[in-house]
Amino acid sequence: MPEPIRTFRHFRDVPDSAWRWGNFSPAEIACRGTGQLKLHPEALDKLQALRDRLGKPLIVRSAYRSPEHNRAVGGAKASKHMDGTAFDIAMANHDPAAFEATARAVGFLGFGYYPRSGFMHIDLGPARTWGERFPVRAVPFALEVPAARETLAESRTMKGAGAAGVATVGAAGVEVAQGVLAEAQGAVLPLIPYLDSLRWIFIALALAGIAVAIWARVDDWRRGMQ
Known part of the structure; x- marks a missing residue:
């Protein structure tokens, strides 16, 4: 049985016992305009799984949006952000192709590409894509190797x-x-x-x-x- 979806008037109202996603905070997932938060456990579980597989921070540009804030920012009338199942993630520290492949592997189905704004939209579905794909990077991100100490x-x-x-x-x-x-x-x-x-x-x-x-x-x- 799926866990219930809970809505909080403000992210500060979320009890510690209800938050298990260690790499994120309620403030990151809450509505940027009102502070409200719709806690969708399945979506957050997939977001945490994505973070774990990638092994690097996810910069959340937008997550839950209240209906009034969604209208204010020009969001789609049926935006998945209002359901708490969508996230806009900055690509500044990710290779977009690797990010998308990993997001699909953990269960995200909807993808929107915004290369000019530097983020990718992901949601729980239905399966669909839109926007201009990110250009392929000639050189992927290299692993950071600490400088070897001189013997x-x-x-x-x-x-x-x-x-x-x-x-x-x-x-x-x-x-x-x-x-x-x-x-x-x-x-x-x-x-x-x-x-x-x-x-x-x-x-x-x-x-x-x-x-x-x-x-x-x-x-x-x-x-x-x-």
């Missing part, structure tokens, strides 16, 4: 800092070697000038590594600002 081994910052560290250690090692050789026998004294040059090479490498690390940080910051 430590691949980090440009760590590579630059590592090079700077190795070069710094090398320069320090050269100084130690110079001191040791200075105290050694005279046969190795001619090597000391070459070690001094090697120390400056290590210092230059250390500075280059620091520069690479700084550049990588600045480049990452710029990419994050885009």
